[in-house]
Every structure is written in structure tokens, then in C-alpha cells.
Amino acid sequence: MPWTELRITTDSTHAEALSDALFALGALSVSIEDAAAGTQDEQPIFGEPGEPVDQMWAHSVVVAHLDEDMDPALTAAAAANAAGIGVPRYETVTVQEQDWVRLTQAQFEPIRISQRLWITPTWHTAPDPDAINIVLDPGLAFGTGSHPTTRLCLQWLDAHLHRDERVLDYGCGSGILAIAASKLGAGATHGVDIDPQAMLASRQNAEQNGVGIGFFLPDAAPAGEYDVVIANILTNPLKALAPMLAGRVRPGGRIALSGILAEQETEIRAHYAQWFSLADSAQEEGWICLWGTRHG
Structure with missing residues (x-):
């Protein structure tokens, strides 16, 4: 079964709030990535051992995998509303079913x-x-x-x-x-x-x-x-x-x-x-x- 991946572009101020909102709305998984990943502007961030990371990328992408019954547009709008912002720029990607163990x-x-x-x-x-x-x-x-x-x-x-x-x-x-x-x-x-x-x-x-x-x-x-x-x-x-x-x-x-x-x-x-x-x-x-x- 293919999955729908919702990718919301945001900033460091709202990335975690959007992530929390997407989880609350029923997303199967949520992660935050550097919007510049794979380019010369990619920025590694590290937390101290045993402590949370205390910074976030200035330009982030919140990535959520959605259940087949979740509408991406409605989910993005609801998450943005919960985070107290207007509907941000987003895109959807279809992820095909794979043998994730072998892939990893x-x-x-x-x-x-x-x-x-x-x-x-x-x-x-x-x-x-x-x-x-x-x-x-x-x-x-x-x-x-x-x-x-x-x-x-x-x-x-x-x-x-x-x-x-x-x-x-x-x-x-x-x-x-x-x-x-x-x-x-x-x-x-x-x-x-x-x-x-x-x-x-x-x-x-x-x-x-x-x-x-x-x-x-x-x-x-x-x-x-x-x-x-x-x-x-x-x-x-x-x-x-x-x-x-x-x-x-x-x-x-x-x-x-x-x-x-x-x-x-x-x-x-x-x-x-x-x-x-x-x-x-x-x-x-x-x-x-x-x-x-x-x-x-």
C-alpha cells in the first residue's frame, strides 16, 4: 500500500508546533528536516549527550506520513491552525510500499x-x-x-x-x-x-x-x-x-x-x-x- 508524505516548509519558530499538531491529527510519523539538506547550505546541528537539541534549522521541512484516510490539504490547514499560523507552503509525495528492513x-x-x-x-x-x-x-x-x-x-x-x-x-x-x-x-x-x-x-x-x-x-x-x-x-x-x-x-x-x-x-x-x-x-x-x- 502506498503512503502519502506531506512535506510542509516552515521556519524554526513553528516547526515543532506543526510537528506536534500533525501527531495530534493522527499522522503515522513526523520528522523535521533541514530544508537545505543535500546543498552547500546544509547545516548540521547537535545536542549535548543526554540533552535535547536546543536549536532548529532556520528553514525546515516538517515531514508527515499520513494514513490513507487523511486528506493532505485539510491536514496541512488544520496543523497550521493549531500552530497559530496561516496555511504554509507544502507538497505531497507518494511513497510506495517497500521492504523497509532490507532498505535500511x-x-x-x-x-x-x-x-x-x-x-x-x-x-x-x-x-x-x-x-x-x-x-x-x-x-x-x-x-x-x-x-x-x-x-x-x-x-x-x-x-x-x-x-x-x-x-x-x-x-x-x-x-x-x-x-x-x-x-x-x-x-x-x-x-x-x-x-x-x-x-x-x-x-x-x-x-x-x-x-x-x-x-x-x-x-x-x-x-x-x-x-x-x-x-x-x-x-x-x-x-x-x-x-x-x-x-x-x-x-x-x-x-x-x-x-x-x-x-x-x-x-x-x-x-x-x-x-x-x-x-x-x-x-x-x-x-x-x-x-x-x-x-x-
């Missing part, structure tokens, strides 16, 4: 991280069976290896982690960095995140990969220092957590930080310089991974 899976191919490290979904055969393959499907928590910050951290682990080192992955998301560290030969490895869904996803992913890793909410995390602490978060939480993260690294141990935009590197360097001698950074698509050694 087709979008996630194995990802080569380095010469010896791959991220492979469960429905794919490992491209290089002799490599270190992390079996990971897209799921509830952030981190499948497709984002530059995750790839940078994985590449850093592959290049710098020593066998049997104790590792803490702070802000572990899907557990991918902790799992990679374990498969690369780390010793005791732990992951911490503020999101209970991340705990669930990380534990399932670790079991799927046959590695024993402890995952904890912050208040339940074991005390102690680590040889390596890796944190792929964002700049503001990295600044707020700096004293705690520094205290988790043994003297002479190393820290790797990511989720940092290139223009924020100087700020993070200055913030961590009191605890670490910071080395060079790696950059990909405007994001950086920065690492250093704890002062003795």
Missing part, C-alpha cells in the same frame, strides 16, 4: 577503519576475515563507526593502544570504542555513559563480539586510574568533565578526546594543558581527535 540494511555497508580494523553489520559477511572485525548494527545508541569522531577515535586506538593496557571509554554510546580496545588487546576495559539505553546497547554489542567489558552509569562506575581514557563526547561536556577525566588517567597515561570541532581545538588544548602534554591532533571533515600524556 542496504544503507549500512561494512566500514574500513584502518588496515586491520573493520566495522561490519551482522547481515554482512566480513570483507576481510583476517582483520579485526567489530560486529555492530545501527541501534539505540550513538556510535556505529560512520561518524568522523568515532572513526578518528578508532584509528587512534589502533595506532596507539598497547597490549594489556587498562582502558576507560567515557561516553561509550554503543560501546564501540571499548569493544575495539578489547579486541585490539587491551586489558581491563570499562565503559561509562549517562544514558541507560547506552548501557543496554553496549552490553548487547559486547556480548555479540565475544568480549568481556564492564559498562556503568557514572555513579556506579568503579574507582581507579587507567592507562588510557578515551572520551568521544562534545566540547562543552569535555570542558565540564576535564578534572574528573584527568583524575582517571594514571601519571604517564594517555587521554584521547574527540567530538571537537576544528575551531574549538585551541580552547580544549588550553583547558587540558594543566594535566596533559598534548600531542598533535587528527582531523576529518572538520572534526578533530586530540590526545596527550598525563603529567607525572
Whole structure:
């Protein structure tokens, strides 16, 4: 059965109100997209981990999938009325019935991280069976290896982690960095995140990969220092957590930080310089991974 997709062009002020109104009117699903997606004006927006996104695209498209009994014109008018605006510009698109599971899976191919490290979904055969393959499907928590910050951290682990080192992955998301560290030969490895869904996803992913890793909410995390602490978060939480993260690294141990935009590197360097001698950074698509050694 084909679906009708209603696409309403609006601004950041009214996008959420229109979205709420469409849900209340019975839309099967509603999402908000960047009206400039796919162009040079596309604007990525990110919220801090565990917090809602606090901004919206200046020019947005509210996308609603409608039940076959819903009239698009009447629905658009009713939603606009509920949002307190005049009827905005909209269009409708007919979406044919598809095997959505197969379609979604087709979008996630194995990802080569380095010469010896791959991220492979469960429905794919490992491209290089002799490599270190992390079996990971897209799921509830952030981190499948497709984002530059995750790839940078994985590449850093592959290049710098020593066998049997104790590792803490702070802000572990899907557990991918902790799992990679374990498969690369780390010793005791732990992951911490503020999101209970991340705990669930990380534990399932670790079991799927046959590695024993402890995952904890912050208040339940074991005390102690680590040889390596890796944190792929964002700049503001990295600044707020700096004293705690520094205290988790043994003297002479190393820290790797990511989720940092290139223009924020100087700020993070200055913030961590009191605890670490910071080395060079790696950059990909405007994001950086920065690492250093704890002062003795």
C-alpha cells in the first residue's frame, strides 16, 4: 500500500508546533528536516549527550506520513491552525510500499577503519576475515563507526593502544570504542555513559563480539586510574568533565578526546594543558581527535 508524505516548509519558530499538531491529527510519523539538506547550505546541528537539541534549522521541512484516510490539504490547514499560523507552503509525495528492513540494511555497508580494523553489520559477511572485525548494527545508541569522531577515535586506538593496557571509554554510546580496545588487546576495559539505553546497547554489542567489558552509569562506575581514557563526547561536556577525566588517567597515561570541532581545538588544548602534554591532533571533515600524556 502506498503512503502519502506531506512535506510542509516552515521556519524554526513553528516547526515543532506543526510537528506536534500533525501527531495530534493522527499522522503515522513526523520528522523535521533541514530544508537545505543535500546543498552547500546544509547545516548540521547537535545536542549535548543526554540533552535535547536546543536549536532548529532556520528553514525546515516538517515531514508527515499520513494514513490513507487523511486528506493532505485539510491536514496541512488544520496543523497550521493549531500552530497559530496561516496555511504554509507544502507538497505531497507518494511513497510506495517497500521492504523497509532490507532498505535500511542496504544503507549500512561494512566500514574500513584502518588496515586491520573493520566495522561490519551482522547481515554482512566480513570483507576481510583476517582483520579485526567489530560486529555492530545501527541501534539505540550513538556510535556505529560512520561518524568522523568515532572513526578518528578508532584509528587512534589502533595506532596507539598497547597490549594489556587498562582502558576507560567515557561516553561509550554503543560501546564501540571499548569493544575495539578489547579486541585490539587491551586489558581491563570499562565503559561509562549517562544514558541507560547506552548501557543496554553496549552490553548487547559486547556480548555479540565475544568480549568481556564492564559498562556503568557514572555513579556506579568503579574507582581507579587507567592507562588510557578515551572520551568521544562534545566540547562543552569535555570542558565540564576535564578534572574528573584527568583524575582517571594514571601519571604517564594517555587521554584521547574527540567530538571537537576544528575551531574549538585551541580552547580544549588550553583547558587540558594543566594535566596533559598534548600531542598533535587528527582531523576529518572538520572534526578533530586530540590526545596527550598525563603529567607525572
